[in-house]
Amino acid sequence: xxxxxxxxxxxxxxxxxxxxxxxxxxxxxxxxxxxxxxxxxxxxxxxxxxxxxxxxxxxxxxxxxxxxxxxxxxxxxxxxxxxxxxxxxxxxxxxxxxxxxxxxxxxxxxxxxxxxxxxxxxxxxxxxxxxxxxxxxxxxxxxxxxxxxxxxxxxxxxxxxxxxxxxxxxxxxxxxxxxxxxxxxxxxxxxxxxxxxxxxxxxxxxxxxxxxxxxxxxxxxxxxxxxxxxxxxxxxxxxxxxxxxxxxxxxxxxxxxxxxxxxxxxxxxxxxxxxxxxxxxxxxxxxxxxxxxxxxxxxxxxxxxxxxxxxxxxxxxxxxxxxxxxxxxxxxxxxxxxxxxxxxxxxxxxxxxxxxxxxxxxxxxxxxxxxxxxxxxxxxxxxxxx
Amino acid sequence: xxxxxxxxxxxxxxxxxxxxxxxxxxxxxxxxxxxxxxxxxxxxxxxxxxxxxxxxxxxxxxxxxxxxxxxxxxxxxxxxxxxxxxxxxxxxxxxxxxxxxxxxxxxxxxxxxxxxxxxxxxxxxxxxxxxxxxxxxxxxxxxxxxxxxxxxxxxxxxxxxxxxxxxxxxxxxxxxxxxxxxxxxxxxxxxxxxxxxxxxxxxxxxxxxxxxxxxxxxxxxxxxxxxxxxxxxxxxxxxxxxxxxxxxxxxxxxxxxxxxxxxxxxxxxxxxxxxxxxxxxxxxxxxxxxxx
Numbered sequence: 001x002x003x004x005x006x007x008x009x010x011x012x013x014x015x016x017x018x019x020x021x022x023x024x025x026x027x028x029x030x031x032x033x034x035x036x037x038x039x040x041x042x043x044x045x046x047x048x049x050x051x052x053x054x055x056x057x058x059x060x061x062x063x064x065x066x067x068x069x070x071x072x073x074x075x076x077x078x079x080x081x082x083x084x085x086x087x088x089x090x091x092x093x094x095x096x097x098x099x100x101x102x103x104x105x106x107x108x109x110x111x112x113x114x115x116x117x118x119x120x121x122x123x124x125x126x127x128x129x130x131x132x133x134x135x136x137x138x139x140x141x142x143x144x145x146x147x148x149x150x151x152x153x154x155x156x157x158x159x160x161x162x163x164x165x166x167x168x169x170x171x172x173x174x175x176x177x178x179x180x181x182x183x184x185x186x187x188x189x190x191x192x193x194x195x196x197x198x199x200x201x202x203x204x205x206x207x208x209x210x211x212x213x214x215x216x217x218x219x220x221x222x223x224x225x226x227x228x229x230x231x232x233x234x235x236x237x238x239x240x241x242x243x244x245x246x247x248x249x250x251x252x253x254x255x256x257x258x259x260x261x262x263x264x265x266x267x268x269x270x271x272x273x274x275x276x277x278x279x280x281x282x283x284x285x286x287x288x289x290x291x292x293x294x295x296x297x298x299x300x301x302x303x304x305x306x307x308x309x310x311x312x313x314x315x316x317x318x319x320x321x322x323x324x325x326x327x328x329x330x331x332x333x334x335x336x337x338x339x340x341x342x343x344x345x346x347x348x349x350x351x352x353x354x355x356x357x358x359x360x361x362x363x364x365x366x367x368x369x370x371x372x373x374x375x376x377x378x379x380x381x382x383x384x385x386x
Numbered sequence: 387x388x389x390x391x392x393x394x395x396x397x398x399x400x401x402x403x404x405x406x407x408x409x410x411x412x413x414x415x416x417x418x419x420x421x422x423x424x425x426x427x428x429x430x431x432x433x434x435x436x437x438x439x440x441x442x443x444x445x446x447x448x449x450x451x452x453x454x455x456x457x458x459x460x461x462x463x464x465x466x467x468x469x470x471x472x473x474x475x476x477x478x479x480x481x482x483x484x485x486x487x488x489x490x491x492x493x494x495x496x497x498x499x500x501x502x503x504x505x506x507x508x509x510x511x512x513x514x515x516x517x518x519x520x521x522x523x524x525x526x527x528x529x530x531x532x533x534x535x536x537x538x539x540x541x542x543x544x545x546x547x548x549x550x551x552x553x554x555x556x557x558x559x560x561x562x563x564x565x566x567x568x569x570x571x572x573x574x575x576x577x578x579x580x581x582x583x584x585x586x587x588x589x590x591x592x593x594x595x596x597x598x599x600x601x602x603x604x605x606x607x608x609x610x611x612x613x614x615x616x617x618x619x620x621x622x623x624x625x626x627x628x629x630x631x632x633x634x635x636x637x638x639x640x641x642x643x644x645x646x647x648x649x650x651x652x653x654x655x656x657x658x659x660x661x662x663x664x665x666x667x668x669x670x671x672x673x674x675x676x677x678x
Contacts, residue, residue: 006511012584028515028650117581119572119647125422191573191646342515343649346581 003031008345010039017356021333021349028341033334040356048320049313053079053287054153056317060308061147063322064355066109069095069102070301071308071322072151077231078297078310079153082289085281091155092232093274098142098150098160099299100263100270104175105134106302107215107256107263110353111182114253117346118195123185130178133171140164153287155280165271172264179264183257186250196249200336200348203247210331214304216352219255220247226300237269249351256353288315301325303353326354390480398475398612403467407604408432410611410631414639421643432604439597447590449509455591458504459598465496466605472546473612476624479546486546487539490613491532497606498524498568501577501599505587516586519650520577523567526657527574531564533557533665538617540672546613550620553677558618560665562634563657565610566641569603573645574653611635 008021018039024032044063048056060075061068073095080087108131115123135145141160142148150156186192202212207220217224218241225241227234242258244251289312297308304325311318329352336348393399412429419426446452469490471480479486498520505517534557542549551558567574578586585591588599615621615630648656671677 004511006515025515027518115646119575119579119581120645121418122422122643123646125424129423189646191644191648194652195646195649341649343576343579343582343647 006342008349017354019354019356021337021345023337023342023345025342028343030337030340030342030345033337035330035333037330037356045320045322048317050316052285052315053289053317054285056320057152058149060322061149064324065146066106066355067102067301067303067306068147069098069150070299070306072149073099074297074299074301074306074308075310075320076151076153077299078295078308079287079289081295081297082293082310082312083153083283083287085154085283087155087281088278089233089275090159090277091279093270094156094160094279095151096232096234096237097267097270097274098138098148100266101134101137101141103263103302104260105131105138106353107260108134110350111186111253111256113350113353114196114249114347115192117350118192120192123182123192127182130175133175133178137168137171140167152280154283155278157280159279169268169271172268176261176264179257179260183254183261186253186257193250195343196253196347196351197246198248199340199344200249200252200351201247202332202336206332206335207247210335211328212304212332212352213325213328214300214302214353215252215255215259216304216329216332218242219244219252221245224305226298226305231299233270233273234266236273237266239266249347252351286315290314291318303355304328324355326356329354393480394471398470398473398608400467403470403605403608404601407601407606407608408436410607410635411604414607414635414642417636417639418643421639432600436597436600436604439592439600440594442593444593444595445590447509450590451507451509454507455504456595458500458507459591459595459602462497462500462504463598463602463605465493465500466602466609469493469609469613473609473616474547475612475616475627477548477622482545482547485544487535487542487544490546491535494568494610495524495528497602501587504591504599505589508587508590510590512583512585512589513587515583516577516589519579519583520570520587522650523570523574523576523653526654527564527567530560530657530662530665531567533662533669534560534564535617537665537669537672542617546617548616548620548622549618551618554668554671556664557668560661560668561614561618562637563661565614565634566638567653567657568606568610569638571638572642573648575647576650576653579647607635611638 003024003026006023006025008023010018010020020036020039022034022036023030044059047059051059056075057072060071063071108127112124112127112131115127138148139145141164142150142158150158202216202220204221207217207222211217213224221243223241223243227239228241240262242255242262244255291312291314294309294311297310299306306325307323309319309321333349333352337345340348395401409429411432415431416426416429446455472482472486472490473479474482502517502520502524505513505520537554537557538549538551570578578588583589588596591599611631611634612627614634615627619630619633621627621630
């Protein structure tokens with residue numbers, strides 16, 4: 001059969017994300033792939049420049065629907081760096097607790113989608129049913145299921161109430177049981193293993209070269225987790241990064257489940273250790289930050305390292321640059337698709353857990369379509385191309 | 387004469403295939419939904435879908451062959467309906483002669499082959515890949531399926547007639563696996579894998595033509611499950627027939643709920659190296675008379 005192109009996206013039942021991957025196939029085998037981006041430009045980075053610092057918080061929450069808390073955490077952390085402000089201990093704990101619950105629901109969403117791409121609807125529905133436990137916990141503690149706007153500059157908006165701790169612990173216990181069940185299913189079920197072992201393999205060497213972040217790089221055996229640096233209170237909680245060795249789809253799923261288990265442990269630990277006290281430092285609504293001061297703030301979002309670069313122009317930012325984790329995923333898509341077959345494509349892409357709507361922007365379109373410049377690993381590491 | 391009309395138009399002919407097929411499909415969806423911890427659509431949802439599709443626009447893409455696109459669902463449906471005249475419901479078949487199993491096999495292949503032709507006729511890359519997969523899968527499941535039918539055929543003079551295949555469990559397994567392949571249900575929903583190739587051969591289909599394919603699919607539920615419940619589970623009266631049918635339907639549901647989609651090579655390997663040898667064991671037992 002001749003080689004021909006198969007479009008994957010931007011409207012595709014498998015991946016509900018505005019990305020277009022041109023697959024050059026020979027029969028069922030993928031010869032080459034080309035990533036076409038730019039279907040979703042929200043102009044958020046520019047909008048930051050017209051808002052006060054405090055209003056930027058609401059905007060950064062809207063960068064992503066799934067990891068909104070991490071975006072506000074990162075932005076707030078950056079602004080606090082600029083102000084040399086240390087937030088109260090209780091606020092740090094609350095940020096960690098809410099963030100880890102969000103990580104659980106994000107990872108479970110990714111796992112559910114992998115199950116769905118495998119054509120195993122039952123597992124998909126089960127995982128999403130249990131994901132509700134995490135969602136309910138979020139609602140219990142913050143009042144919202146998504147976009148819970150917990151962060152403000154200088155702390156958190158709302159205290160979490162001690163009377164709910166029992167319920168949260170009960171939910172976490174149930175989640176723990178269910179996650180162990182899913183770990184068993186992914187590791188032992190023949191039908192699943194047949195489809196996802198040795199598929200989408202990313203070797204340790206290639207991972208080092210192309211630098212994806214988050215569970216994708218940790219599944220290839222590289223221990224890279226911002227939480228290891230112990231920001232907020234992760235060092236008090238004794239956080240241990242999860243790594244895997246396989247580097248294939250199965251390993252990425254297993255790493256995600258194990259991270260969820262680690263998150264459950266962190267939450268249970270944090271609920272015990274959380275100190276009493278104030279939840280935020282009062283800062284003026286109209287913040288003034290000396291012009292030209294700049295900072296880089298990073299947190300470990302569910303999908304990996306999230307970086308905010310902030311530069312001040314007085315009462316507004318001069319520039320806000322967001323490096324979302326999915327941006328680093330683009331570098332490896334071609335590498336891990338080539339040589340596999342059409343049935344593997346949705347599974348591989350789902351296992352990377354891409355979140356296009358936070359990542360897509362205009363500059364990348366220029367690179368790929370107009371100038372066709374090759375983005376080398378070094379460029380990306382230095383973040384010059386953005 | 388009145389017999390003929392009732393048989394072809396009402397039971398087990400057109401009307402039965404229409405209603406029972408859609409109801410089977412509705413039950414399948416509803417029960418699978420409950421297995422998956424969700425509520426699922428009402429049992430009559432396939433009817434509503436069918437009626438809705440009939441009212442929709444018929445779109446013919448530029449690259450396609452409209453005539454073939456129209457013909458395929460009709461031939462597919464017609465060949466499935468023709469199978470019904472050979473199946474004895476309540477102990478009586480309209481046409482019954484020695485060798486009718488061979489015609490049944492031929493007609494069932496036609497039904498699947500025309501789905502593949504439909505995919506090629508649409509000119510869509512997803513359709514083409516779906517068709518290639520449909521044909522590959524046809525080659526994969528047809529061999530054990532035919533062997534299992536012939537195993538029973540040797541004992542019934544190659545006539546479709548009630549037979550209890552208790553002594554031939556492997557042939558029955560091969561039949562159910564082949565049936566699942568013909569339905570394109572998990573783990574063999576490879577030609578229509580929506581996550582990979584949208585809808586496979588049906589990608590460009592819309593409106594009444596798609597409705598005809600839905601009807602053919604419903605008819606295939608009615609025909610194949612009836613065939614299984616008569617030929618392998620020995621339904622000689624209408625009561626036993628429906629009980630057997632629901633047992634078979636339940637087997638299909640469980641398989642649909644618990645299996646992930648295989649890759650096409652894996653499906654091929656499963657059919658030829660696991661299921662076909664099983665079917666051959668029973669076939670050899672029939673030939674050598676090693677049964678009791």
